[in-house]
Amino acid sequence: MNSNNNPKWIESKLFVDALRESVGDFKEIQHFKVSNALGPGENYATIVLRVQIDYLLPDDLRQSQSFILKVAHENEWYRQHVAKWEMFKKEAMMYTDIVPELEELYRSKGLEVRFAAKSYNLPVNEEYILLEDLSQMGFRNVKRQDCFDMQHTKKSLKKLAQWHAASAVRVEKKGSYGPLFHGFLIEETKEMTEQMFGDSLKYVLAAVRKIPNNQEYYGKLESYFSRIGDVIYKERLTECDDNEFLALNHGDFWSNNIMFQYEQGGDDDISETYFVDLQVPSFGSVTQDLMYFIMSSAHLEIKIKCFDELIRYYHHQLVEHLKCLEYSKPLPNLRELHTSLIKKSAWGIFTVCSTLAGILCDPTDVASMENFLNDSEDGETFRQMLYFNERYIQHLEVILPWLNNRGAFE
Secondary structure (H helix, E strand, O other): OOOOOOOOOOOHHHHHHHHHHHHOOOOEEEEEEEEEOOOOOOOOOOEEEEEEEEEEOOOOOEEEEEEEEEEOOOOHHHHHOHHHHOHHHHHHHHHHHHHHHHHHHHHOOOOOOOOEOOEEOOOOOOOEEEEEOHHHHOOEOOOHHHOEOHHHHHHHHHHHHHHHHHHHHHHHHHOOOOOOOEOOOOHHHHHHHHHHHHHHHHHHHHHHOOOOOHHHOHHHHHHHHHOHHHHHHOOOOOOOOOOOOEEEEOOOOOHHHEEEEEOOOOOOOEEEEEEOOOOOOEEEEOHHHHHHHHHHHEOHHHHOOOHHHHHHHHHHHHHHHHHHOOOOOOOOOHHHHHHHHHHOOHHHHHHHHOHHHHHHOOOOOOOOHHHHHOOOHHHHHHHHHHHOOHHHHHHHHHHHHHHHHOOOOO
């Protein structure tokens, strides 16, 4: 990395073809700037950069264009742990192959559905993902600590249902997605996953002790945590059951990985919803995306109170789009979906004890996966901020009794 924390290989000449593909013919690049696209705590597994280019048109008019560039961390920790997920290989396949295939399924039925930004290639042998900058088209994220209101939640669930429907139909037409699309719960990263849980669960239990009337479920939760490795790797959360409706999960479906475009002049009417960070797709039960998203990203006022309503809404959208795409298998029914959600409640526990804490945490310079896993002073500071902040404890107070009532800790 150079002094600006950007990889040294990034230079303007590499972007000539991508810029020409994006804007058409131009005379020359006049200014080239690379900066961080996200603040601390907004992304952990990769570095997300904004590439800003000023260029001269053939008529000498000066214009600007920007791209989003995702690159790998250049440190030993990344090489030892995160690289095993092969995230860049997976995400490149998602943008170049899978996303266009799913969009074409709808286009062939006369329905225009877009899922993600356009991707571009660079003439370089490095790990990267280069995308159009959605912010130039007015897309933006909701502040993660605020979580989604009902409108944003339902827009996300509709697009997710469209994604799941198309991904299931694609399997009928083209066969399996292959072993690469098995998510992040893989044997190669078992040691790191178990370390993450081992380090975090004692903090979760300490946070639970701050909640009144926790005795109703504290003992069950403590016992459940003692066998969390078995739950993840022996019960195999990602194991496919042919009796369930199976689709390609986004795999990391939370608020920062969903961007919204709004009708001109306000925040009230959402015109489009796109996904980002397609780096850990997982073929299996759709309960993964559903539990992960609702538990992590829906506002506290609706995630439990309106859970059944949200699932019914998703199911309606799923069935409608499966019909549109002429899905040949029996359509999933709502009761079966609820049964699967109870059976795989561990996705809710996983989300609440990991992702949710990071979402509700205030921005901090010590926010990094490396600090989270290290026994350093910065690591301890970060974990205290994650698990003992008031927002997180308020969510635990509502979610844990609900999970207990569903038999999740049995």
